[in-house]
Amino acid sequence: AQKVTQAQTEISVVEKEDVTLDCVYETRDTTYYLFWYKQPPSGELVFLIRRNSFDEQNEISGRYSWNFQKSTSSFNFTITASQVVDSAVYFCALSEAPGGADGLTFGKGTHLIIQP
């Protein structure tokens, strides 16, 4: 069975601080896909990144970076120089099928609060 754990329920930092959101996953498959989504107060889930199990290369996109480590089954997300607009709930998700065709398994989410 698949499982995604986001141990941090809520994180509060002051604007411009760096913050890392943790994600630990469990799966028996050797091929799987990991995702991060952002859910602002409006409710819509916004796709941030997808990573497959064969690609352990870390990725940076502007102030966002992701660290994928198969050895520790982790896929952590770092926001550098955080901004108030980054305030949202962030979800890590796992699928054993490309694109999440079998339905994404989500973690409980981390509520990130960026204080001005």
Place this chain on the structure above:
Amino acid sequence: EAGVTQSPTHLIKTRGQQVTLRCSPISGHTSVYWYQQALGLGLQFLLWYDEGEERNRGNFPPRFSGRQFPNYSSELNVNALELEDSALYLCASSPRWGEGANQPQHFGDGTRLSIL
């Protein structure tokens, strides 16, 4: 490009009633997914439709059902509503399974269902 659209935005029902939620996928997407986001339970996969067929189902009772139309739009039906059905229901779409399989699911704004 229009995103995933869901209707209605909000809905209030009473126990025992039936409800229908609607979803229009992104143009060109043939797969539609339904998720339930209930307080304290996180995001849970409900149903996956592709090419008009139900392809996969999460751990939900049969009173949760749906269908997909020839234009790939979808309906989620919930019968005999219970208080615990109060939740945000999110619809997502992605390209046809097997094509663009590396594409992520894109979500709509959701329908907030309240059961009194």
